[in-house]
Amino acid sequence: MFSQTRSKFLGYIFIIFIFYCTGCDSQKKKEIDLTELTYVPSGILGLPDLPVPKNNPQSADKVSLGAKLYSDKRFSLDGTVSCATCHNPEQAFVDKLKVSKGIKNFTGTRNAPTVLNAAYYKTQFWDGRRKDLEGQSKDPLLNPVEHGLSSHDDLIKIVKADPDYSARFKTVFGVDSDSIHIDHVALAIASFERTIISGNSPFDRYRFGKEEKALSESAIRGLALYMGKARCQDCHTIGETNAIFTDDKFHNLGVGFKRIQPKLEEILQKKAESKTGPTSDEEILTNLESSELGRFAVTGINEDLGAFKTPGLRNIALTSPYMHDGSLASLEQVIDLYDRGGETNPFLSSGIRPLGLTGQEKADLVSFLKSLTSPVLPKMPK
Amino acid sequence: MEEGKLSRKDFLRRTGGLLAASIVPMSLVEIACGGRGKGTHEKFTFAFISDPHLTHIKGTNFVRNFDSGLNKAIETVNLMFPRPDFVVFGGDLAQLGKREELDHGMELLSKLKVPVKYVIGEHDYYLDLGNYWQDKISKLNYSFDHKGVHFVVLNSILTYDTWIKRWKTPEERMNEMARLDNPNGSPFMVGDDQITWLKKDLENVKSGTPLVVLSHSPLYKIYKPWNFWTDDAETIQSILSRFDNVTVFHGHVHQVLYNQIKNISFYALMSTAWPWPYPESYTQSPNYIPKMTVFMNRQDPFHERDGTGWAFVNMDNAREEMHYKLWENKDRIVKYDDSAGHPVDSEYQKPESRILPQTHY
Numbered sequence: 001m002f003s004q005t006r007s008k009f010l011g012y013i014f015i016i017f018i019f020y021c022t023g024c025d026s027q028k029k030k031e032i033d034l035t036e037l038t039y040v041p042s043g044i045l046g047l048p049d050l051p052v053p054k055n056n057p058q059s060a061d062k063v064s065l066g067a068k069l070y071s072d073k074r075f076s077l078d079g080t081v082s083c084a085t086c087h088n089p090e091q092a093f094v095d096k097l098k099v100s101k102g103i104k105n106f107t108g109t110r111n112a113p114t115v116l117n118a119a120y121y122k123t124q125f126w127d128g129r130r131k132d133l134e135g136q137s138k139d140p141l142l143n144p145v146e147h148g149l150s151s152h153d154d155l156i157k158i159v160k161a162d163p164d165y166s167a168r169f170k171t172v173f174g175v176d177s178d179s180i181h182i183d184h185v186a187l188a189i190a191s192f193e194r195t196i197i198s199g200n201s202p203f204d205r206y207r208f209g210k211e212e213k214a215l216s217e218s219a220i221r222g223l224a225l226y227m228g229k230a231r232c233q234d235c236h237t238i239g240e241t242n243a244i245f246t247d248d249k250f251h252n253l254g255v256g257f258k259r260i261q262p263k264l265e266e267i268l269q270k271k272a273e274s275k276t277g278p279t280s281d282e283e284i285l286t287n288l289e290s291s292e293l294g295r296f297a298v299t300g301i302n303e304d305l306g307a308f309k310t311p312g313l314r315n316i317a318l319t320s321p322y323m324h325d326g327s328l329a330s331l332e333q334v335i336d337l338y339d340r341g342g343e344t345n346p347f348l349s350s351g352i353r354p355l356g357l358t359g360q361e362k363a364d365l366v367s368f369l370k371s372l373t374s375p376v377l378p379k380m381p382k
Numbered sequence: 383m384e385e386g387k388l389s390r391k392d393f394l395r396r397t398g399g400l401l402a403a404s405i406v407p408m409s410l411v412e413i414a415c416g417g418r419g420k421g422t423h424e425k426f427t428f429a430f431i432s433d434p435h436l437t438h439i440k441g442t443n444f445v446r447n448f449d450s451g452l453n454k455a456i457e458t459v460n461l462m463f464p465r466p467d468f469v470v471f472g473g474d475l476a477q478l479g480k481r482e483e484l485d486h487g488m489e490l491l492s493k494l495k496v497p498v499k500y501v502i503g504e505h506d507y508y509l510d511l512g513n514y515w516q517d518k519i520s521k522l523n524y525s526f527d528h529k530g531v532h533f534v535v536l537n538s539i540l541t542y543d544t545w546i547k548r549w550k551t552p553e554e555r556m557n558e559m560a561r562l563d564n565p566n567g568s569p570f571m572v573g574d575d576q577i578t579w580l581k582k583d584l585e586n587v588k589s590g591t592p593l594v595v596l597s598h599s600p601l602y603k604i605y606k607p608w609n610f611w612t613d614d615a616e617t618i619q620s621i622l623s624r625f626d627n628v629t630v631f632h633g634h635v636h637q638v639l640y641n642q643i644k645n646i647s648f649y650a651l652m653s654t655a656w657p658w659p660y661p662e663s664y665t666q667s668p669n670y671i672p673k674m675t676v677f678m679n680r681q682d683p684f685h686e687r688d689g690t691g692w693a694f695v696n697m698d699n700a701r702e703e704m705h706y707k708l709w710e711n712k713d714r715i716v717k718y719d720d721s722a723g724h725p726v727d728s729e730y731q732k733p734e735s736r737i738l739p740q741t742h743y
Contacts, residue, residue, distance in 0.1 A: 234684045264461060272463040302461060303709070346457035348450070350687030350710055 032056070032183060034132050046204030047197055048242040050119060056134065056187045058194060060381075065168045066192025067381050069185055075141060075155045077103050077148035083137070083189065086112040086146075089380050092318035093196060098326030106145040109284065109291035111326035114319050116377065117312050119194040122248040126308045126324040129281070129298045133190035138182060139281045146285065152182035159185070195381075198314060198374035199242075206371075208241065215371050222368025225361055230338065232365075234351055235310045245314060245372075250295040250307035253352055254343025256325045257306040260292045261345055267293070268302070294324070305347045315377070317370045331369050335362045426529045429462070429496075429694070431455040432472025432633040433653035435505060436490075438482040447686050448477075451654035452490055454709070455692065460495050467528065468496050472633030472651045473503025473539075473598035479556050481514055488519065499526070503598040503633060504539040504570070504609070508559040509552050512537075523576055525583050531592045534583060536576060538597040538612050538632075541568040562608045563666065569606060570599045571613040580621055593622065595630045600650065602643055605661035605669040610635050622646060629702055636690075638706050640716050641672035642724030648672075649693075649704045649716070649725070657681055657689030676727045678708070679737040685710040712737055 032055050039049035040058070052058055069075070070083040086100040087093045093115040095101070100112040110126055118124065124136035140146040141155060149155060159165045159180055166177040173184050203223070205214035215223070226232040236245040260267060267289065279297035283290045290297060295304035308324040322328040328337060337343070339362065341354035357365070434452035437445040459469055471491065476483035484506065491498060500520035502512060512522055522537040541559075545568035549555035558566050572580070587593070595601065601618050604610035612618070622628045628646045636653035637660065660677055661669045681689030687709035694705040704725065706714035719726040730736045 231684070268461050269463045302458065346454050350450075350685045353446075353686065 032134075032187070034134055042197060042199070044197060044199040046199035046201065046208050046242055047117070048120070048239070048244065050194060050197065052194060053132065053134070056191060058191055059172065061168065062172045062188050062191040063195050064192075064381050065165075065172050066188035066190070068165075068168070069189050070192055071380065072158075074158050075147055075149065077150075080104075081147050083140070087115045089378075092116060092315050092377060094319045096320065098321050100146070102140075102143070102146040103148040106148075108143075108145045109286070109288050110324055111321060113311060114315065115193050115196045116319075117197050117244065117314050119197055120244045120312065121246065121309070123309065127284070127293075127295050127298050128250060128309050129278070129284075133193050134183070134186045137186045137189040137193075143281055143285050152185075155185065156180060156182060192381075196378050198377055200376075201314065201374050202371040203368070204243075207238070207243070216367055218364045218367035219371040220368075221361075222364035222366070222371075225357070225365055226368055229361070230335075230355055230357060230365055231351065231353075232338075236313050245312040246310045248310070250304060250309055251349035251351070252294065252306040252342075252345065252347045253308075253323075253337065254306065254345045254348050255308075255323045255327060255337070256292045257343060257345045257347070260289050260306070263289065264305070271300070291325075303347065306345065307347070307349070313369065314372050315374055317373050331366045332362065335365050427464070427466040427694075428528075429459055429466040429469045430472055430631065430651050430692070431459065431469055431491075431654060432651040433474040433503065433636055433655055434487065435474050435477045435653070435655040436483045436487050437477040438480050438486070444483075444486055445477075448655045449490070451687065451690055452487070454687070455654045456490060456493050458692075460493070465496055468499055469494055470499045470596055470631070471501060472596070472631070473501045474505040474633060474653075475503070476506050478553075478560060479506055479509030484514055484518065499533070499535065499596070501535055501596050501598050501633065502537055502539065504559050505556075507537075507539055509556040511546070523579065531594055532584075532587050534580065534593065534595045536572055536580070536595060536597045536601075536618075538572050538599045538601060539570045539609075540573045540576070541570060563664075564607075567607070567609065569611055569613040570609050572597075572601075572618055573614070577614070577617060577621070580618070584621065587625075589624050590626050593625045593628045595622065595628065597630065597632045599634045600632045600639075600641075600648060601630050601646075602641060602648060603670055604635070604639075605664075605667065605671070607664070607667050608658070608661060610661060619643060619646060638678045638708075638714055638716075639672065639675050640704065640725040641674065647702055647718055647725055649702070652691045652693060652706065652708065654690055654692075674724055674726070676714075676730045676736060678714075679711070681711065 034053035034055055036054045037051040038054050038057075040052050042048065042050050073079050073082045073085070075082065081103050086095045086102075088095055095112050097112070099110055100108050102108065113126065119133065122131075124130040124133060130136040130139065138152065141149050141152060159169070160177050166180075169175055169177070169180050169184060172188065175181075175184065202214045202219070205211040206220070207223075227238070235247045235249070235251060237243070237247050238245065278300070279290050279293065284297055285291065292306060295307040295309075296302065298304070316322075317331065320329060320331070322331070322334050328334050335357070338352070339355045339357045342348055342352040431452070434455070435448050436452065437448055439445065459466070475487035475491075500515075502515050502520070502522050506512070506515055516522060523535055525532065525534045527533070546555065549558060558564060559568075561567065597612070599612045600610060600615075601612050602615045603612070623645060625645065630646055630648045631651060632648065633651050633653070635650045636656060636658040637650060638652070639648075639650035641648040657678065660671060662671050678689065688711050689708070691706070691708040691711070693707055693714075702718045702725070704716040706716065708714065714730065715728040716725045717728050718724070
């Protein structure tokens with residue numbers, strides 16, 4: 001009897017606590033609507049207009065602040081990791097590792113995607129668990145195998161104590177040091193990332209600039225294969241006037257799926273019984289099995305099992321290794337994977353099937369993919 | 383700030399039920415029975431897999447695409463939690479009735495972790511007139527009771543003896559029956575022997591008992607040149623007319639199709655192999671496609687599995703709710719609507735809310 005009353009009492013306290021926290025959270029956190037977009041001409045051959053949230057317009061100061069935040073290693077548990085660690089501006093904004101290394105050399109489960117042209121994606125992360133760049137940047141800070149901060153407050157404390165940051169936040173957002181919020185940080189980083197776009201590759205000059213000599217004979221044959229027999233175009237879409245090389249959808253190619261296939265029943269039954277929500281960011285990067293669930297971790301729809309986002313292909317020659325788990329070292333290996341129709345599994349995307357490519361055709365496709373490299377990549381602002 | 387992530391509530395809303403159903407390339411049927419409005423029976427779930435048309439090439443080679451459709455169905459049924467009580471197989475396991483095809487199909491289906499109730503299709507039957515099927519797989523017509531529902535399985539793909547005797551070889555007979563728009567074809571029927579059996583089987587079943595009839599061809603007439611048709615359908619319908627509620631599930635047509643004829647609701651099952659077009663666009667012969675059926679949108683041929691898939695039905699107090707789950711496409715829910723007195727698509731019935739025929743490029 002006593003314990004029942006006591007637990008009820010604790011329950012009330014808990015509920016009050018939740019309401020209190022929700023209250024203060026929503027007071028502190030201004031709801032910023034990022035769904036409404038404005039489209040800014042990119043000015044770069046082959047790139048469509050850049051989608052920019054109306055509530056986070058670009059400005060030079062904001063971009064510069066975002067770049068500084070992006071590179072600041074103090075925003076990690078042991079001071080060794082910044083955004084730039086895994087999305088390295090000197091290496092086409094990737095780390096060239098199979099899976100990324102965070103603090104204390106902890107490794108995650110996923111290959112770091114490049115920031116180059118990430119501004120064009122309709123979702124972020126390999127499983128699309130965040131909708132926009134603003135939402136994306138906050139998660140790695142707290143992930144125990146990435147930046148490892150215990151809360152965003154750890155970062156805010158550093159920012160508030162730094163007069164240069166305080167001045168810049170004041171200029172960009174008009175906020176006093178006391179009012180700096182993690183969302184301001186996210187807005188600035190996203191603005192910076194929206195400048196990391198690149199096009200004007202030999203492919204762009206050939207296709208959209210009508211320069212017939214911009215591509216080699218082999219790359220031209222590769223492009224025809226890409227649009228036809230090799231079936232690349234259906235997901236890595238090339239448009240009529242520009243190309244971002246993605247359908248913004250999620251597909252199961254079977255890569256890494258055998259890691260979970262024998263345990264699927266157990267995993268799904270557990271999921272059905274536990275009735276938990278989407279798999280957490282921490283769980284995805286620390287548990288290999290959870291990572292391989294792919295898009296399912298976000299939607300809970302079985303058709304999404306083992307499905308990962310179609311990445312864009314610009315500068316693909318610079319961003320090895322490939323696939324969500326970095327399991328393929330070269331473009332040749334990627335072509336071989338598609339040629340054999342992916343890795344067989346019950347949830348294999350039904351657009352994936354054996355292609356019967358010849359050696360020459362595979363080489364032509366690789367030539368074409370190499371023509372997607374931009375001559376100059378964006379740099380960090382001074 | 384936009385979280386870009388499902389809330390736990392959203393997630394549960396989407397996973398609830400779907401974990402029991404949405405994964406399955408077949409129809410899943412949940413029935414709370416006891417006659418319309420009289421929910422006195424135990425609820426239960428069963429599933430459908432239909433029309434895989436496994437096609438033998440030579441040796442141990444089979445057409446990959448059709449194998450992958452059936453395999454996907456089987457694997458996903460096995461991932462349903464809670465498990466369905468049983469699976470109904472809707473017919474056309476084989477393409478040309480070959481033992482290789484039936485054996486291969488049975489080997490794949492043996493991976494199912496729940497019992498299977500078999501319905502025979504014409505592609506399984508016309509090589510050896512169902513001998514191997516009866517030997518190795520199942521009776522051709524039978525009935526059973528499950529948690530208060532009476533199930534009847536009919537072999538609806540029989541035809542006239544004179545037609546059967548017309549062909550020199552079993553292979554010739556099978557090939558003639560496998561063709562569409564075949565001037566040498568012959569219509570399907572249940573036949574007098576089975577009609578006598580059906581009457582006897584139903585003698586002791588009360589009119590208030592929910593009745594589910596499983597057949598391969600539709601037990602009504604849609605389009606004769608493709609045998610979307612059962613010649614003695616009216617006779618069967620009249621035998622079923624005294625029951626308060628009757629639901630017929632049939633294979634063969636490989637498309638979303640539903641109808642209401644008097645007291646009988648009809649629902650077609652998806653194929654795991656390929657979709658048929660609606661015969662409406664074929665003008666050689668009149669068609670009787672149910673006006674209430676909202677057609678499937680055109681599939682994208684890039685995706686082998688688009689246009690194929692599965693469905694599930696909840697029948698709560700004998701009000702059925704058919705969930706068509708379409709791979710690589712939008713799901714459809716068709717519910718029995720009391721005020722309309724027939725099944726109605728819950729989302730797309732109104733012309734203005736239909737899915738565009740082609741949403742790709």
